[in-house]
Amino acid sequence: MKVLDLQCPHGHRFEGWFASTDDFESQLSRKLVECPICGATEVSRLPSAPRLNLSGASDAQQVAADTGEQQARVMRALREVLEKTENVGDRFAEEARRIHYDEAPARSIRGVTTPEDAKALVEEGIEIMSLPIPAALKEPLQ
Known part of the structure; x- marks a missing residue:
């Protein structure tokens, strides 16, 4: 190997x-x-070399x-x-509003939305955060 x-x-x-x-x-x-x-x-x-643990590392x-x-x-x-949030996919804006207006149980969610919908959520006082997820974390590890 x-x-x-x-x-x-x-x-x-x-x-x-x-x-x-x-x-x-x-x-x-x-x-x-x-x-x-x-x-x-x-x-x-x-380039790689054997890894030596020397006290004078650069x-x-x-x-x-x-x-x-x-x-x-x-x-x-x-x-x-990813482990502690529910993926609501492209229903993110809708579900965030439902949670904000107490129409759905409060919980941490993640998903995707358009920039326009994200701006509208913020204007409504709904706190959101954009968090790009690396491709390596989108699929299960093998």
């Missing part, structure tokens, strides 16, 4: 596990390798590690939001 360091065009770094380098190249050419943060399939392989290595930790925290937070 080969563990490769990968990066998307947006600078998100992540690891990929492949049977071989040829397997990686094959999956990459078929656009099967995608960034777990943004879903981009334009992925490049980064600032650049520390920044990269901090960025990876922050991305992992964001992904955990998004997973928690």
